[in-house]
Amino acid sequence: MKLHRVLAEGCVAVLESVLEQGQVLDRVLETVFHANPRWGKRDRSFVAETVFEATRWKRALEFVADGSGLPALCAVQWRRMGFELPGWWAWRGATVTEMSQRELELHTQPRAIRESVPEWLDELGSAELGPRWDAELAALNQRAPIVLRVNTLLNSRDEAAKWLAGEGIESQPLPDISTALQITRGRIGKPLLSTGRIEIQDSGSQRITPVLDLEPGMRVIDACAGAGGKTLHAAALMENRGEVIALDVNGRKLQELSRRAGRAGVSIVRTQVWEPETLRDLSGWADRVLIDAPCSGLGTLRRQPDLKWRLTAPSLEKTRRLQRRLLDHYPEMLRLGGRFVYATCSILPSENEGQIALLRERDPRWQVEESLTVSPSEDGSDGLFASRLSSKK
Numbered sequence: 001m002k003l004h005r006v007l008a009e010g011c012v013a014v015l016e017s018v019l020e021q022g023q024v025l026d027r028v029l030e031t032v033f034h035a036n037p038r039w040g041k042r043d044r045s046f047v048a049e050t051v052f053e054a055t056r057w058k059r060a061l062e063f064v065a066d067g068s069g070l071p072a073l074c075a076v077q078w079r080r081m082g083f084e085l086p087g088w089w090a091w092r093g094a095t096v097t098e099m100s101q102r103e104l105e106l107h108t109q110p111r112a113i114r115e116s117v118p119e120w121l122d123e124l125g126s127a128e129l130g131p132r133w134d135a136e137l138a139a140l141n142q143r144a145p146i147v148l149r150v151n152t153l154l155n156s157r158d159e160a161a162k163w164l165a166g167e168g169i170e171s172q173p174l175p176d177i178s179t180a181l182q183i184t185r186g187r188i189g190k191p192l193l194s195t196g197r198i199e200i201q202d203s204g205s206q207r208i209t210p211v212l213d214l215e216p217g218m219r220v221i222d223a224c225a226g227a228g229g230k231t232l233h234a235a236a237l238m239e240n241r242g243e244v245i246a247l248d249v250n251g252r253k254l255q256e257l258s259r260r261a262g263r264a265g266v267s268i269v270r271t272q273v274w275e276p277e278t279l280r281d282l283s284g285w286a287d288r289v290l291i292d293a294p295c296s297g298l299g300t301l302r303r304q305p306d307l308k309w310r311l312t313a314p315s316l317e318k319t320r321r322l323q324r325r326l327l328d329h330y331p332e333m334l335r336l337g338g339r340f341v342y343a344t345c346s347i348l349p350s351e352n353e354g355q356i357a358l359l360r361e362r363d364p365r366w367q368v369e370e371s372l373t374v375s376p377s378e379d380g381s382d383g384l385f386a387s388r389l390s391s392k393k
């Protein structure tokens with residue numbers, strides 16, 4: 001296989017934005033693809049694979065390259081992808097022969113290098129998860145499959161699978177999640193998504209909304225709704241009957257939510273940007289509140305490997321403080337006897353059960369009705385946590 005210079009240089013430019021300037025990989029790729037409309041499907045997958053894998057395996061690649069420059073990182077990654085390095089590609093570090101030798105020595109390196117995480121994160125993961133950290137870290141370094149949530153307001157899973165097959169997309173139903181279809185062949189593009197019949201949503205994430213124990217007709221608040229992955233799932237579980245208020249501090253995400261709700265045939269969702277008076281206005285209103293809290297996102301490293309290089313110990317502590325604040329205040333929106341679910345896409349106990357334990361120390365009224373921990377290594381999905389709480393009368 002042959003490397004093309006313009007694509008090779010494109011990969012380095014993307015990695016520079018992500019690894020040196022701290023930009024978000026998905027967004028940088030989207031911008032680069034948009035700016036290079038002449039790149040074909042294969043060109044794009046070459047660039048995407050290079051930059052995702054080089055970001056995921058940064059520290060391991062640096063060891064093999066015996067250097068940390070981006071051209072060296074790419075050189076090792078391309079060799080892993082089966083490319084021969086052309087004479088015009090220059091890097092500082094190990095020669096090709098040395099690289100082969102160093103690949104063989106990689107397994108003797110400490111875990112933080114082998115599994116490619118910052119030192120502080122490796123120490124934290126190990127301190128919080130003990131021996132489980134090894135398995136979770138290895139699982140989080142796998143590539144994630146594309147999983148769809150079938151919108152049961154518009155079609156059943158069988159109908160969706162048949163329709164997709166007609167569009168040249170092969171899929172497989174996941175046994176334990178009645179709405180999930182895993183894509184085994186083909187690409188889900190915008191035209192298919194615009195029908196509203198399906199949403200891209202990891203299987204782990206599809207297990208969170210059911211923890212709310214919803215019924216049609218309920219009043220529900222999704223307090224950190226973002227672009228609405230779980231809001232739309234909630235509306236489907238409620239058979240589009242009742243009321244859902246989707247709140248977020250980010251109005252742009254809520255606009256996207258409204259667009260997705262429209263195409264999904266969801267009419268019970270109202271979006272609202274958080275204002276200082278929102279909490280007071282909605283006090284005592286809801287049967288259910290979902291707090292899908294801002295978190296480290298560590299459970300989603302398979303899809304967002306760039307996160308681990310942006311995350312810092314102080315930013316994580318700040319996030320934990322925010323989580324505590326949300327837990328202290330957002331349940332005020334529940335009516336008497338209502339229930340709330342606290343959820344994250346983190347695998348760290350300090351963001352999950354640790355936060356619930358602290359809340360219960362501060363306010364012993366709350367009791368846990370159901371908790372769910374989704375493990376990347378055991379469940380083969382993103383890592384997540386959800387806990388449903390009710391208060392003693």
Ligand SMILES: C[S@@+](CC[C@H](N)C(=O)[O-])C[C@H]1O[C@@H](n2cnc3c(N)ncnc32)[C@H](O)[C@@H]1O
Pocket residue numbers: 223224225226227228229230231247248249250253274292293294295345
């Ligand atoms: C984990 S994401 C939500 C994902 C979304 N629920 C979904 O399923 O697609 C957390 C969201 O919380 C929002 N957020 C951040 N600070 C917040 C706050 N103080 N109150 C409410 N939402 C907040 C962020 O903008 C982000 O959209």
